[in-house]
Amino acid sequence: MATETTLILFKPDAVSKNLTGEVLARFQKEGFSIRGIKMMTLSDEILAEHYSHIADKPFFPSVRGFMQEAPVIALALEGEDVISRVRDLLGPTDSVAAPAGTIRGDFGFKDADAKMRNVCHASDSPEAAADEIKRFFKADEIFAY
Template sequence: MTSERTFVMVKPDGVQRGLVGRIVQRFEEKGLKIAAGKFMHISPELAQKHYEEHQEKPFFNDLVGFITSGPVFAVVLEGQDAIHISRLLIGKTDPKEAPAGTIRGDYGHVKEKNVIHGSDSLESADREIGLFFKPEEVLEYERSIDAWL
């Protein structure tokens, strides 16, 4: 499988609980490379674009309200099968169903505040990376360890 990029975001609850470093470390330990990272507040407009697939659902306003309630840490990860690997590390959407050892299984409490977001497909990764990062903010670089992964 060739290298691909994915988008991951530590949500406001993860930031407030001081979990950013621990969460990012899990991806790095698995062998994924950080191509971009940004600590930021999400505007309501960006939040609405990010969650546009849920616009007609009753929980849409709650999603937007939560993700704009505090700072987030947005990350672009790169590596072989990065989307699949990151989704395995993240765990199921509902932390009650996420196995121990996954980010949501270890740190999540409720479905509505589940610590982290991760792209679920190549199309959503491309779209989300484009929403949160300018092309020049996503770096290309080689690591000596890449030959071993």
């Protein structure tokens, strides 16, 4: 197993529903360590970069609108195989399909917005994690201990 660092974004639904503490506790219970954490409002520019793979799609304005409804909390989390393990803890992107016991299954919306209002974003690979951490954190905002 490799020690990795991943990016988690607590989406506006998690922040608005006051779920961030409970979800963070689940991550910490797994033994993951916080390397960086901050609350922020996402600009059009950062969203266009983060969602560049869908920025030209007709539904992107609704994604941008949702991600700007409330602040998000960016979290750099470190641990053994953290990328795949966090994604397993979250469950499928579609909260409707996420089983009970997963974060999205327990807290995600169960409606037409279940793929977007799904509590957290998590990096899907080491390369994506490195890029995403640089996007949301300055070098001096990531800590080792």
